[in-house]
Structures are given as structure tokens and as C-alpha cells.
Amino acid sequence: MNLSECYQLLELDERATLAQVKSSYRRLARRYHPDINPGDRAAHEKFIRLNQAYQQLVRVLPTFRSTSVEPEVNVDAPPAPPPPPDLSNLDLQLKQVTYRQLQELLKYRCYTRAISLIEGLVERLPQDPEIRQWQAVTYQCWAKQLIRDRQFDDARDFLNQALRADPENRNLWVETEKDFRTIDRLAGKSRKLW
Structure with missing residues (x-):
């Protein structure tokens, strides 16, 4: 099921936040739950599809939309990044189409194509912080694959590129720190085998 279908099943717009996804899922799950509709095969099937759509969106949204999480207020925190520049309709369309393509490429683990995209x-919209965030996520996804392939030096390089692409993203720092520890742990195991 693609992301557009997930949004349609949850009766949401594709710009919905994580909170809106959760709220809509709870509302619809109550409506179609098998305990509420005993013996209704259609309701049971709808409930299963709602659950699948919800699970897929919950995995994807935090990755691409950290703005859906309430930021912590810190007096000493650096100023928030500037809002995205005013984009032409063509650039907005390009951004939306690219976002969908990027999601599909990452879903099917086509990392080199995702990075190129x-x-x-x-290069076209260098001042857009949301696009820089997508770039960081793409680099991190590729680094995770490199870790699975035991290409630890390349994985470190891409994790560092991810941090340079979106240096203000605290969630990214936490996740990459976990990835670096995984590399250290696995690289240590590899050395012990020799």
C-alpha cells in the first residue's frame, strides 16, 4: 500500500501531522473494530487495512516531519532556523513530487537514486530547511544499509554528512549516535574474529 492510499484510508490530507494521523486512526479504529462489529467481515477487513496504513505512516512521518513533535523550550537554545524561503508554484510542485518519489525510493531501498534525487x-533549493532534513534522513538511511553490509567507514562518512546537512535536528543527533555505537560494537566483533 502506498502512502497516498494510507492517507486516504485514514481520511487525511497528505500534509497531516503525526498527531492528526493518530487521532484519525483512533476514531476510525473504534468505528470498525471487530468487537464493535461482530461478524461483519467488511468492517474487519477495513480495520486490518486501517492498522496497516497507520503503522506505515507512523514509521515514515517522524522520519520526515520532526516538526510534528513538540519542541522543547530552552532559553539557551540557538534561534530557530529561518522559515523556508518563498517558493514559486513550480518549486512547490517540484518539492511535493520529489518528496513522494523520495519516500518510494527509501521504501524500496533504492538509496543511490534517493541520494541523487x-x-x-x-542544489535547486539550498535554503529550504525541510529539504535539508530530507537530505539528512536519506544519508542516514543509506548509512544504516552500509552498516548492515558491514561497510563501516562508508557508513561513518554518510552519518557525518547527515549531521552536516541538518545540524540543528536533535532527533537526528540521537539516532546517529546510536548508529555510531552500533558501528563500534560490530566493528569490534569483526576485529575479534580475525
């Missing part, structure tokens, strides 16, 4: 968009 996002780097092209960053």
Missing part, C-alpha cells in the same frame, strides 16, 4: 533538490 535529494542532492539535486538541495
